[in-house]
Amino acid sequence: MRTRIDGDENIASGRDTIINNVSEDKQEYGVITDIFDFVLKKYKEENYEIDTESSSVRDKLIHIKKKVELNFSDADEQKEVKQYFNKLYTKINFVEKAFQTLDSEEQSDIHYYVLNNYNKIKNESKDVTQIQILYRLTDFFIPENSIKNPTYRSIAQSIVLFFFDDCTIFEKTSNESQQTSLFDLI
Incomplete structure (x- = not known):
């Protein structure tokens, strides 16, 4: 006291x-x-309720479900990632809105940062699992002095899930168009 x-x-x-x-x-x-x-x-x-009856939300959830099943072969990992999406869905939408307010150069820089760190983790070891990549990517978004702050952690996880959903990282489903690279133009 x-x-x-x-x-x-x-x-x-x-x-x-x-x-x-x-x-x-x-x-x-x-x-x-x-x-x-x-x-x-x-x-x-x-009114932050998620309208699962909306066709766009429904389509997005179907897309996420397929993408999770493609990238996480273990049933427990799939369940865990789906729980993250379920718990963080509103924050992921906030991340998307905030990302859209950035100019194209800033968006490009962030895409590069995410993809580069994803590839670094993925290529470090053949033994690294997809779920481990997801965990470790989250840490790249948290300032060192906030690493144990649950708010920072949940928002950082939301950022990673946003980039998972938009196909910057992890494997794409067959319905997702392949991005054109500079080398496809020549």
């Missing part, structure tokens, strides 16, 4: 100073509760 002093910072005179013994845990719990209440209120106001 810590002692907290509330007042006008003129504690030398002792006037307008209240000394409270406040449990730090109770105070932090109150802040957490306030934040959750605020987020839930905003969530309801802005």
